[in-house]
Amino acid sequence: MTTRWLDDTELATWVRLAAVLELLPGVLDSQLRRDSELTHFEYYVLAMLSEAPKHTLRMTSLAQQTNATLPRLSHVVRRLEDRGLVERFPCPEDARATNARLTAKGWEKVRETAPGHVATVRQHVIDALTPEQITQLSAIAESILSTLDPDGNLTALYHRYDTTPRPDR
Amino acid sequence: MTTRWLDDTELATWVRLAAVLELLPGVLDSQLRRDSELTHFEYYVLAMLSEAPKHTLRMTSLAQQTNATLPRLSHVVRRLEDRGLVERFPCPEDARATNARLTAKGWEKVRETAPGHVATVRQHVIDALTPEQITQLSAIAESILSTLDPDGNLTALYHRYDTTPRPDR
């Protein structure tokens, strides 16, 4: 089994993408920590809840949407609960399950945090690209995701906004 | 100061890119841990050394190229040293500085690790895209990096492979 190495163009692309992968999460995280005392993951958890019906989700589905293991989510939600941003209660339909719900304070937190986060995304991604490039990047990311996230767990939320939804499976 | 929210296309693009940001590092890390018992960061440190003259770099410049803080790099290099993959010695020109150098065993490790890593990159990124998309992504990533890494620290290595180098500044 001989290795197919990357040619010049492929290597250049990969090195640049790897650099984005390395730097962008840190920038997003810093802004949120600094301005809202939230990690990027915590913000994402709150954001998912804020988009859910009744601001409520089962722990399991929340874990799927955020690409977290259940143990990790459990710890994070407990900390958010300690801060009064989220509350947990047993699921009525399934006594094994636990629901997480955004509190009023948590909802408030999301609303005051979102503008700064969006501004950061704009500054470092959207506004750095031309409209054409944004369209191109959308297709590129979708292709990459076809192997990474074939069921679309992480983009489930977005599909409600999608004007050209995927065919049903 | 009113917020400029993302329109549908922008949001779709961002959600997908965010998903890639979330998933891809984990996939790369898993493959390296499983097949070579290295974290992605450790592999990157070894790779940078393997590309350097005499397989040697100052800790400070190694930290820059890998986007690490000096304390973090210090810990990681110590562990790599314990495993016999790297050795440290005082810099002759500056008694404050420390040089890190790849050992023969470390060089061997890089050579046997690279094929699997490249295969993973191919599988999840390069081979998922058309040649046109690869070119597009290269330009897109470069635009994004212009605000994230204006000095090109993380892509310094690559510039030697670049067939169309940037204009001097």
Add this chain to the structure above:
DNA sequence: TGGTGATGGTTGTAGCAACAACTATTCAAC
């Protein structure tokens, strides 16, 4: 020469994430 600030690096401590072990509930089969 001998202070002062800046640079280069290491070590100790605290917090977060991955993994494993455990409890409790549900579902299916007999």
Add this chain to the structure above:
DNA sequence: GTTGAATAGTTGTTGCTACAACCATCACCA
């Protein structure tokens, strides 16, 4: 109904990263 397997979640341990404190050396200059 009772046993066994699968599901849902929590809690404890280990390892890595960020942050802070610290030491040594260099460069500058009075």
